Amino acid sequence: MQNLTLQTLIAVFEEIFGRALFWAMVAGAAIVTIAYVYVLVRDRSVSMRKFLLAQISMPFGALAGVVFVQAMTSSHLRDIGGPVDVLVLLGVAFIGAIGVAILVYTAQSLFFRSQSSDDG
């Protein structure tokens, strides 16, 4: 591997998603992260009820991540060929799970604040 730098990685991601979509996604991810930090700071604690719902959503996020990657790449579970493939698959599932959990938690905190004022 030659020159695997941040610059190369960004160039490749821009090609995968298109420059506009890529940076929109970076912005989107940044906004969700900021919103997440914001609700954490604002509420000063983690709401257990919201956290529970976020946790329940995680397996769906994991599954969605895996299904999405496989559909996008004409592949199938039967193609998992070695330990590194299992790790990649778990990685995709993990990222899907965490992403959805953060999204669900943040969305609840932002949009359903009153309902949950008594918990946590």
Added chain:
Amino acid sequence: MDFTDLATSRRGFLALGAAGAALASVGLPAVAARVATRAKIVIVGAGAAGTAMANRLVERLDGAQITVIDARAEHLYQPGLTLVAAGLKPASYTRSRTTDWLPQGVTLITQSATAIDPVAKTVDTSGGQTIAYDFLIVAPGLVLDHDAIEGFSLDMVGTNGIGALYAGPEYAARTWAAAQAFTENGGVGVFTRPATEMKCAGAPLKHAFLIDDIASRTVGAGKYKIEYAANNASLFGVPIVSEKVRMLFDERNIHANYSHVLKAVDAGRKVATFATPDGDTEMGYDYLHVIPPQRAPDVIRQSGLSWADRWTDQGWVEVDMKTLRHLRYPEVFALGDVAGVPKGKTAASVKWMVPVVEDHLVAALSDSEGTAEYDGYTSCPLITRVGRAMLIEFDYNNNLVPSFPGLIAPLEELWISWLMKEVALKATYNAMLRGKA
């Protein structure tokens, strides 16, 4: 190619972005100083190599006159042809416009180079122009010599069980039409490769593996047979890879015919004739995949740039295998498929060749000597079925040079290697065209 990014999900890239940031903190590339020059640089060919080179030179040089000569309005992402010919992507997947990739600040002449005079340092074009150069980069790729196969013509592709995926996107799509009929009806599939040097030597194997895999799931085992005709006594130029492929062939009941070079096709009788060390032999087929002999474009040979004593039937440019500089005309470099080096007719090689030529050219413009060397790196995601591939990387010495040693084993059929071909290869290729990878 040699890239490991797998992210197709929105969050995937974040994790990888973090990994990238970590990597970048280890070593951001030093931004090379720009060199002021009035040099006239001509690039013949705006394919993978010519385009990547043009983009990089524009970044490095101030005031150079860079002229790119190529008559083709369409840029072809050739590694995608394999996927088109297996019904996995549409023909449009491989197409874009040449002008979409060329940087501002270069002059594109949409004609062919018809003559090169390396003594007078000029290039003639099909439109009658004569262009003088101080430095010349020849990157016109190679030509597919379909006429060398008796009885074969490109209009046969797609009908009567004939495929030829190298011939371009439309032919790759038609190849799938013929191959698909085979995967549905069964019979004998015959897969060939030429005896000349060829681009992406793994491509004939990929097509055989893919069609076998698809047939195994459509018409089913027992209803079809795959015959692979190897041009010599091995299945791949790197012995260890050849052995691995032989084992996979055994596993999948693909029958190897060694030293069988396709010579003629009788489409009426559905019979292919092969030259072998024991004389000609015939093979009946229901599906025949033709990959023709490959040679340097005529203009190269006619201009006296080819090797005189090597590849005499093919005409590759006589260059130093480490610097890609012409051995007789130091202001001429060859890049990509046309270069007369023992390995390296892949886009992955182009990615490694371009910085070497850039280094020597820029050094020459600032009156110093370049130091970069090309070691013959080439790579091939050798697809072994839909969903799996082996990431084969090697150099001039047939050494395997894995980019991710210990992580991605080169001789293992892996999903991650398939993901690279499906997701990251085209993106990396495009980034390379822009001079960014």
